[in-house]
Amino acid sequence: MSRASTSSLIEGCKDVDGRDKPGHDGGGGRRCLVRLAAVVSVAIAVIVGGFAAWVVSLGPLPLEEARNVSTTIVDRNGKLLRAYAMADGRWRLPVDTKTAVDPTYLKLLLAYEDRRFWSHGGVDPLALGRAELQFGSSGHIVSGGSTITMQLARLMEPRRERSVYAKLRQMVRAVQLERQLSKDEILDLYLALAPFGGNLEGVRAASIAYFGKEPKRLSLAEAALLVALPQSPERRRLDRYPEAAHAARDRVLARMIEEGVVSPEDAAQAMAVAVPKFRKPMPILAPHSSDAAMATVTDKPVVRLTLDSSLQKTLEALARDRAMAQGPNISVAIIAVDNESGDVLARVGSSDYFDERRAGQVDMTRAVRSPGSTLKPFIYGLAFEDGFVHPESLIDDRPIRFGSYAPENFDMTFQGTVPVRKALQLSLNVPAIALLDRVGSSRLSSRLKQAGGNLVLPRDEAPGLAMGLGGVGVTLQDLAQLYTGLARLGAAKPLREIMLTSDEREPLRLMDQVAAWQVGNVLLGTPPPENGVHNRIAFKTGTSYGYRDAWSVGFDGRITVGVWVGRPDGAPVPGLVGRTAAAPILFDAFARTGKIPAALPKPPKGALMASNAKLPLPLRRFRPVGELIRTGSDQVPRIQFPLNGSRIDVDRSGGGQAAPMPVKVAGGVLPLTIMLNGTSVGEIDSRRQRLVDPPGPGFARLTVIDATGAADTVVIRVQ
Numbered sequence: 001m002s003r004a005s006t007s008s009l010i011e012g013c014k015d016v017d018g019r020d021k022p023g024h025d026g027g028g029g030r031r032c033l034v035r036l037a038a039v040v041s042v043a044i045a046v047i048v049g050g051f052a053a054w055v056v057s058l059g060p061l062p063l064e065e066a067r068n069v070s071t072t073i074v075d076r077n078g079k080l081l082r083a084y085a086m087a088d089g090r091w092r093l094p095v096d097t098k099t100a101v102d103p104t105y106l107k108l109l110l111a112y113e114d115r116r117f118w119s120h121g122g123v124d125p126l127a128l129g130r131a132e133l134q135f136g137s138s139g140h141i142v143s144g145g146s147t148i149t150m151q152l153a154r155l156m157e158p159r160r161e162r163s164v165y166a167k168l169r170q171m172v173r174a175v176q177l178e179r180q181l182s183k184d185e186i187l188d189l190y191l192a193l194a195p196f197g198g199n200l201e202g203v204r205a206a207s208i209a210y211f212g213k214e215p216k217r218l219s220l221a222e223a224a225l226l227v228a229l230p231q232s233p234e235r236r237r238l239d240r241y242p243e244a245a246h247a248a249r250d251r252v253l254a255r256m257i258e259e260g261v262v263s264p265e266d267a268a269q270a271m272a273v274a275v276p277k278f279r280k281p282m283p284i285l286a287p288h289s290s291d292a293a294m295a296t297v298t299d300k301p302v303v304r305l306t307l308d309s310s311l312q313k314t315l316e317a318l319a320r321d322r323a324m325a326q327g328p329n330i331s332v333a334i335i336a337v338d339n340e341s342g343d344v345l346a347r348v349g350s351s352d353y354f355d356e357r358r359a360g361q362v363d364m365t366r367a368v369r370s371p372g373s374t375l376k377p378f379i380y381g382l383a384f385e386d387g388f389v390h391p392e393s394l395i396d397d398r399p400i401r402f403g404s405y406a407p408e409n410f411d412m413t414f415q416g417t418v419p420v421r422k423a424l425q426l427s428l429n430v431p432a433i434a435l436l437d438r439v440g441s442s443r444l445s446s447r448l449k450q451a452g453g454n455l456v457l458p459r460d461e462a463p464g465l466a467m468g469l470g471g472v473g474v475t476l477q478d479l480a481q482l483y484t485g486l487a488r489l490g491a492a493k494p495l496r497e498i499m500l501t502s503d504e505r506e507p508l509r510l511m512d513q514v515a516a517w518q519v520g521n522v523l524l525g526t527p528p529p530e531n532g533v534h535n536r537i538a539f540k541t542g543t544s545y546g547y548r549d550a551w552s553v554g555f556d557g558r559i560t561v562g563v564w565v566g567r568p569d570g571a572p573v574p575g576l577v578g579r580t581a582a583a584p585i586l587f588d589a590f591a592r593t594g595k596i597p598a599a600l601p602k603p604p605k606g607a608l609m610a611s612n613a614k615l616p617l618p619l620r621r622f623r624p625v626g627e628l629i630r631t632g633s634d635q636v637p638r639i640q641f642p643l644n645g646s647r648i649d650v651d652r653s654g655g656g657q658a659a660p661m662p663v664k665v666a667g668g669v670l671p672l673t674i675m676l677n678g679t680s681v682g683e684i685d686s687r688r689q690r691l692v693d694p695p696g697p698g699f700a701r702l703t704v705i706d707a708t709g710a711a712d713t714v715v716i717r718v719q
Helices: 003-016 027-057 103-113 125-138 148-156 164-180 183-193 203-211 220-231 242-258 264-271 287-296 309-326 376-386 420-425 429-439 441-450 465-469 476-487 513-524 578-592
Strands: 071-074 080-084 302-304 331-338 344-348 394-397 416-419 538-543 549-555 559-566 638-641 661-666 672-676 679-684 689-692 698-705 711-718
Touching: 071 287, 080 287, 080 309, 103 148, 103 220, 103 242, 148 164, 148 183, 183 203, 203 220, 220 242, 220 264, 242 264, 287 344, 309 331, 309 344, 309 559, 309 578, 331 476, 331 578, 376 420, 376 429, 376 441, 376 476, 376 513, 376 698, 394 420, 394 429, 416 420, 420 429, 420 513, 429 441, 429 465, 441 465, 476 513, 476 549, 476 559, 513 538, 538 578, 549 578, 559 578, 638 711, 661 698, 672 689, 679 689
Parallel strands: 071 302
Antiparallel strands: 071 080, 331 344, 331 559, 394 416, 538 549, 549 559, 638 661, 661 689, 672 679, 672 698, 698 711
């Protein structure tokens, strides 16, 4: 209804009113007022209905789009490792106001932009009224009447026009926001979307780009600057107009003095601080791990890794420095793993991610390379497990042939007869191959694969003796996982780098506890490089054929560290040796963890600790397979009972004590020694049988060794 028709109706009512025209009783006036009220009600209803229809036409709030942020990769403690720009190139990092933003900044922001933020419902009538009065009295805008919620509404639906309609729209959207989100959620969203110039959005991206740090701890000058920038982000860009930004910051501080938020002295000190004039690069820690996480997890804005940012940063610097010292085109890769959990604490895929000469973007911790001698400890471990050799056993290091294969030591010399312990510590090739010949190449390959070590053989080739000296491919991360199996007494834990809600990784069997402890004890005594401390770190080095790869892998009671040095393109590097190129980096890595190397586990139950003279006769000296072949099958020991693969039901009726288990043997040269799970349990007399106390329920390995070193082994299941 038009204003003219409404006015005519009112004038008509006056004519009907008895006061204007004598003689009227006033009844018509009352009817007219009723009609007027009805008309007004209809008009109000039409206005309200139209407004409601307009509000409905706005559609739902674009919250999902507003919540789109840059994908961020964080470490195990939530510290930023790397962020990836959004598809359109903007940097917009998620913000948690309660834990990640400096309280001083929040205090300045709310005091300057929205003093009643925590109490209003999205629109602050007092602020709007104050803004109108200031504009009317001064002729220009002194302070805005928009609340933070209204500003958030404008950021969510950016529009160029500045009109009454646009302001009304912001007010409606602000009320809707307040009804759907909590105050903390509104503040988080605003601090993620607020513009700070260029492609920077949100206080976190701005703080990192301008100050090189998270906004958790800001100075007063920094906080005031971040309050000032969003008001005119392009005209106050620090990398273009630092003077304008400086002046805007000082105006914020001056107003804070007026309102009693900061003291004049503190504000004066803040005003004296220069503003940054250049943007800093976004952090790129653990780039290879971050790239892998981005390819694996595609539906989460924040991906948490198991890495420790402090250790990661330290080892990246170590790899970069050592690669430069090694020479051009040489790279360094390092991986550090927590023994107990299998969590990757640091992964340095190359010495410099952006160095094209060193193929920096290739992750050498995942590259398949020849491991050199780093697989030898597992050969010795299976030999200890089988019970035909002990760390104090004697073994020959002399020229020998295995068919057409004649292994030689690295220095082309032979040591003669040495203890097995020394053979492993000196990384002698002939003893290792002799033991592998006895253990079996296929068995070694199968056991390593079972424990998570994926060995890569040349096409159409089966495992052979050459794998003991590096004739196979493996990655640094798989080597590290296998060595954690030694540190964990025979049970390797699958590596984890991305922290998910559930962790259902089960340990993988590598070898028996006693055998794993014996290997670790031997490696602990390996002579360290010049920068190392004796008997603190159990480690092994390796050098691949042609000086292409230098390795060193070691562990203490807490972590396992693996180091690779070489050229990513596989070209040979004369003089590149594991002991001189990789081992010093390994010991430096342990030193830079900032912790004293933790002690290795104590000897498990059943570990035989004795000198060579006190070992059982068959264990005093190792004899290669060729020396065990004799004429007459009766001279070779054979276990007649229990049979291989049999199930033994042990009688435990006598108060829980298991009844002895009979062992019967045929052949062999007396005395015959019985080994149960690698531990001697006695000798067999002339009757060639003996009662043996069975182990607990589960699989057990029973070995009989005669006086010449010939042996027979069965695996049984005790129930």
